[in-house]
Amino acid sequence: MNASSKARRSAHKAKADGERAGRQAAHSRSLRILAGIGYAARGLIYLIIGYIALRIAFGDSGGEEADNSGALQIIAQGEVGTILLWVVAVGLAALTLWQVLLALLVKDDAKKRLAGAVRAATCAALTFAIVTFLLGRGAPESQDSQAESLTAQLMSLPFGRWLIALIGLALIGVGCYQIWKGATRRFTRDLTFDGASRTVRTAVVWIGTAGIITHGLVLGTAGVFFVQAAWTFDEDEAQGLDGTLRSFSETPVGPYALVAVAVGVVLYGVYCFCQARWQRD
DSSP states (O other), X not given: OOHHHHHHHHHHHHHHHHHHXXXXXXXXXXXXXXHHXXXXXXXXXXXXXXXXXXXXXXXXXXXXXXXXXXXXXXXXXXXXXXXXXXXHHHHHHHHHHHHHHHHHHOOSOHHHHHHHHHHHHHHHHHXXXXXXXXXXXXXXXXHHHHHHHHHXXXXXXXXXXXXXXXXXXXXXXXXXXXXXXXXXXXXXXXXXXXXXXXXXXXXXXXXXXXXXXXXXXXXXXXXXXXXXXXXXTOGGGOOOHHHHHHHGGGSTTTHHHHXXXXXXXXXXXXXHHHHHHHBOO
16 A cells, blocks of 8 residues: 555545544534523523514613624623623534534535534624623624624725625525525424424424514515615615614504514524524534
8 A cells, every 4th residue: 555545544534533523522412502502592682682672663772772782781781690691602602613513514515514604603703792791891882883894894995895795695695595494494304392292393383484584584684785885885874683673663664564573583582492492413
């Protein structure tokens, strides 16, 4: 056996050993429990965002933004707020790692790899924001401000408007996929329902359908704002979660549209708790 053959065999063995170790880590009970805490943490954040959105619809938001920054500031209040935020951060960090491992272990399915990578990146960004907040570096910047800042920076670059438009189109695409996933109930393939009664399963399916469709609608609407910002060359047109949610109150039906969307966001938060219990490995 020549040296190149030995090197190939060694590389193949190292790859197989790495995949085996990754599979064992992804399916370990301890990481799965921590990832479940991460799903529950996302659920808590969306519940609070939906609650703030409902207050906005009825004319009293208390000054909070209906996004991650507003949710984290509400969680931080109270005697156990800091402890709860650390639990949320640890859970989200574990969920990030779990999503990365699952994405790496998926073979011959680029869509699942990409979806896992996007979920991991989203959880990682939120984890970073929480940790920096806990370390005393100030409250997280609102997502509206982040969207405007990112848009302004990109506009200063060559072909920046095209990059902004691509971000918007990507958000619209993800939003449409979420709507499709909710409407066709394909999300149920990701759940095990171990030990759940028929009544509970039915409730989870309806909650997931409404919540996921709403989540997709909000993402798609945010994408439209980015495309509009690129078209008009105005960074102020770009909106984060808070601005996107508030935009629903400007429809012909007034605040009733925002109430419906806010309820859907709350249901999405409830569905995240269902994922914490029944998400398939």
